[in-house]
Amino acid sequence: MAEFKGKDNKLFIDGKEVLIGFESFNGWYWFGTEKVREQNSDLGDGKGTPDTIWFGFVQGAEQEWGNFSQAEILAMAPKAWRIPDKNLPWSGVR
Numbered sequence: 001m002a003e004f005k006g007k008d009n010k011l012f013i014d015g016k017e018v019l020i021g022f023e024s025f026n027g028w029y030w031f032g033t034e035k036v037r038e039q040n041s042d043l044g045d046g047k048g049t050p051d052t053i054w055f056g057f058v059q060g061a062e063q064e065w066g067n068f069s070q071a072e073i074l075a076m077a078p079k080a081w082r083i084p085d086k087n088l089p090w091s092g093v094r
Contacts, residue, residue, distance in 0.1 A: 035052060036054060041069055
């Protein structure tokens with residue numbers, strides 16, 4: 001299991017600083033620790049949507065490190081949203 005630690009009003013997972021976080025009504029969390037790239041993603045509407053791909057820790061059906069799409073998460077609004085930075089140190093399933 002990953003180690004979550006709040007320090008100096010920041011969240012660290014396995015020693016990596018979380019730069020951005022998202023949560024959803026179904027209890028999933030996405031924590032970005034490294035920006036991988038910017039791109040246009042097709043979210044099923046045939047248009048290129050500006051997107052950021054993050055590497056980080058995901059707590060969902062499984063808990064794992066990997067890449068995820070910010071645009072895909074935000075497309076689920078209002079059922080998913082960005083976690084305010086001030087709330088990150090207390091976020092996630094522990």
